[in-house]
Amino acid sequence: MKIPFKIGEHLTLQQGKDKMSQLDEPFKSRLVDIQEDHICIECPITREGKVTYFPVGEKMSATYDVYDGARYTFPCDVLSHKRDPNNVMVTLLSYPKKDDIVRIQRRKNFRVPCHLVVRIQPHETTQIAPFETHTIDLSAGGLAYDANHPLPEATILNWSLTLPMPEGQVLQPSGTARVVRVEPSPKDPSLLRHSIEFQNLMPADEEAIVQYCFNRQRKIRHTTL
Numbered sequence: 001m002k003i004p005f006k007i008g009e010h011l012t013l014q015q016g017k018d019k020m021s022q023l024d025e026p027f028k029s030r031l032v033d034i035q036e037d038h039i040c041i042e043c044p045i046t047r048e049g050k051v052t053y054f055p056v057g058e059k060m061s062a063t064y065d066v067y068d069g070a071r072y073t074f075p076c077d078v079l080s081h082k083r084d085p086n087n088v089m090v091t092l093l094s095y096p097k098k099d100d101i102v103r104i105q106r107r108k109n110f111r112v113p114c115h116l117v118v119r120i121q122p123h124e125t126t127q128i129a130p131f132e133t134h135t136i137d138l139s140a141g142g143l144a145y146d147a148n149h150p151l152p153e154a155t156i157l158n159w160s161l162t163l164p165m166p167e168g169q170v171l172q173p174s175g176t177a178r179v180v181r182v183e184p185s186p187k188d189p190s191l192l193r194h195s196i197e198f199q200n201l202m203p204a205d206e207e208a209i210v211q212y213c214f215n216r217q218r219k220i221r222h223t224t225l
Helices: 203-224
Strands: 010-015 027-034 038-042 059-065 070-083 089-094 102-105 117-122 131-139 142-147 156-161 174-184 192-199
Touching (some): 027 089, 117 142, 131 203, 156 192
Antiparallel strands (some): 010 027, 038 089, 059 070, 070 102, 131 142, 142 192, 156 174
């Protein structure tokens, strides 16, 4: 199996070759070059934007999403660091072996009604004032909320959630999203309902949201029995 890598596309890295976990810190990066025996990426950054240089020989797990909705996961090793022709530091990773590549057809997103605080913040491409509101529903693909802060369709924004999980655990997924639909709220005509679609969601954050949705759906079904 060969991954349809495309220069400029994003991938996510975590330390270790095991399955990615919410407990492991994910790092974002982007492909800048592809060779037969290695791939070249921008030096990974943390959620906070801190550049990270992993030691040569470090074992990593990587995920890469493609246009058809599939997700590829594969192990890789840090080979070296160097400066590219533009004098920018980049990281070289081993190209995955065919037998190590796993293609995962992503689960169909299902929405659950929920009332969670969602924080909306400006993206580097937009100028909007930060605000908080509550979700109407949530899925691994996006969410809906009502607010009196109208945002045009196609607006790019940053978001963050606090997810209460079983046994008192609290997770805080965050990321970037695109406004895909704006319409009057059925609950309150003075508000506008915004539907946003997540973009480049971290695998660990997606896993957390899917788990929350399963738990929420189970609770709703239990209460209606």
